[in-house]
Amino acid sequence: MAIEVIPTGAALGAEVRGLDLSKPLTDAEFEAVQQAWYDHIVLLFRGQKIDDDDLVRFSARFGELDIAPASATDMAGGQALSRPEIWIISNVVENGRPIGALGDKEAEWHTDMSYVAEPPMASVLYSLEIPDRGGDTSFANMYKALEELPADLRAAVEGRICNHDASMTSVGELRAGAEAVVDVRTAPGAKHPVIRTHPATGGKSLYLGRRLNAYLEGYSVEESERLLDRLWAHCAKPEFSWTHKWQVGDLLIWDNRCAIHRRDGFDGSQRRVMHRTQIKGRAPR
Template sequence: MAIVHTPITPALGALIEGVDLADISAQEFRQVYDIWKRHHVIVLRNQQLTNPQFERFSAMLGELDPPPNQGAGRKSVPGHPNLYVVSNRKNASGQPIGALGDGEAQWHTDMSYLERPPFASMLWSVELPRTGGDTWFASMPAALRSMPAELVSRLRTLAIKHDGTYDSGGNVRQGMTANDDPTQSVGTVHPMVIVQPESGEHTLYLGRRRNAWIVGMPLEESERLLNIIWSYATAEAVTLRHQWRLGDVVLWNNLTTMHRRDAFPADEIRTLHRSQIKGKYILSSPIQKEAA
C-alpha cells in the first residue's frame, strides 16, 4: 500500500496512511520524515505495536532521551528505560505508574529550559477514557506568519527566559524551589524567534507562559507583550485538536509547536507510552544566522 497523507488543518498536522510502524523500512521512514518536516505534527492510526517496535521507530529519529524522572510518577516503561508512561493508573499499593495524572496540562514546549531542548516527542495510545484527554497542538511558524510585520521585526531582536521551576501541570520540579518572580527564577535564555535548523523556517519559540520573561525588559512591560504574543500563538487558526483513538501514534516537532492536554474523568484510565528525541541543536535567531 502506498504512503498517502492528508493535511488535518491549514496550519499544521497530517494524517498518514499506508505505514505499519511495526515493520517500517528505511525508505518508508524517509517519506514519513519528509511529511513530518512539512506539517510539524503527524498522526498514524491503528498501529499494532509492541514496546520494542515503538522504541525502534522512535530511535530512527535520533538519540532517545530517557524519562526525566522528576516528581511523582515519572516512570519508565518496564524493560524500556528510554520510554516512559503518561498515565493516571495506580498500582496495587496506590502509587501512580506514570506521569501527569488526569488534570489539564497547559500550553508548553517540552523541556525548553534546557540549552538543547528535545527535538521531537511522540505518544502511542494504550488505554483511553471515554471522554476528555484530547491533546492540542499549536503551530509556531503559522503564529509568527499571522503577526503584523512590525511586531515580528521587534520579536526578532528579543530573547525569552524559559523557566525551569514548574512542569506543565504546575508542579514544582524535583530539586527546585517555588519562585514566581520570572526575573529571578532558574531558566535558560533562547531567542524568541528561531530558525528551525533542518528546514530553515522561521518560528516562534515560547516554551510556556508561567514565569516567562523577556530578558532585559521591565516585568510589567514583558507581561503585556507576552500576553499579546500568546494571543497569536494559541489562536484557533493555528491550533489542532487531536481526539485519541486506541493505536494512535502522534509525533510532533518540539521546536515548531506547542501542545497542551485536556483534563479527563479521574475515575477513567488514560495510558500512553512516550518517547522523546534528544536535543540536537543550540537554537539561533534569524539575526544570528544573518550575522554568521
C-alpha cells in the same frame, strides 16, 4: 500498500496510512515519513499495535533518544515498568503509587522540555488506554503564528531572548526537587531566542516554551509580562491549531521546534495510559 499522507485541513497535522510500525521502516519509507513530518509538523499513525521496543526503534530513526524527564511525582515505581527512554504518561495508580506522570489535569500550551539547553526536537506519543471523553491533544503551528504576528509585537521580540522556567510542569505542578519561583528574572531554566530557525527546513518560528514564569530579557518584569501575554494570546488563536481526539493504537510524532501543544483534562476515574519518547535536539538558533 502505498504510503498515503492525508492532511487534516487545519493549520498543521496529517495522517499517514499504509505503514505498520511494528516492522522496521525501509529507507524509502522513512524518507517519505520524514518529508511529510517537515511539511505537516505533526503526523498521526492510527491502528498501531506496537510494544516498547517498536516505539523506541521507530523514534530512533529520527535521532538519538533522551531519557525520561523529571516530573512532579516520584516515578521510581512507574518508570521501572518501561525502558529508560520511555516516559509513561498516565493517571493510573497501582499499589498506592502513580505508574505515570501528569495525571488527569489540563496541560497548558507548551513545548516539551524547552527549559534545558538542548531541548528535544521531537516527541512521539503512543496511546495504550484512553478515557471515554477528554484528554484530547491540541497543536499550534508556530511558523504561521510568527508569519501573522502583528508588526509591533514582532519588532518587540525580534532578536530577544526568553528564559524558559524549569521549576513547573505543564500541568502547573512544582517539578521534583525544584523550589517555587519568586522572581521570574532569576527563575531556573534555559535561555533561548524568541524567534528560531528550523535547522532542517530553514523556516522561522516563534519559540516560547510555556507561559508560567517566563521572562523576556532586557525588559522590565511588567513589560515582559505584557508582551508575553500578547504573544500567548496570539499563538492560541484557533486558526493556528488542530486538535487530535485519541483512539487506542494512535501514534503521534510532533516537531517541538515549530509547534506548541496542550492537553484537555479528563475524568480521573477513567484510565489513560500513554508511552512517550523524545528525540534529542540542538540548542535553538
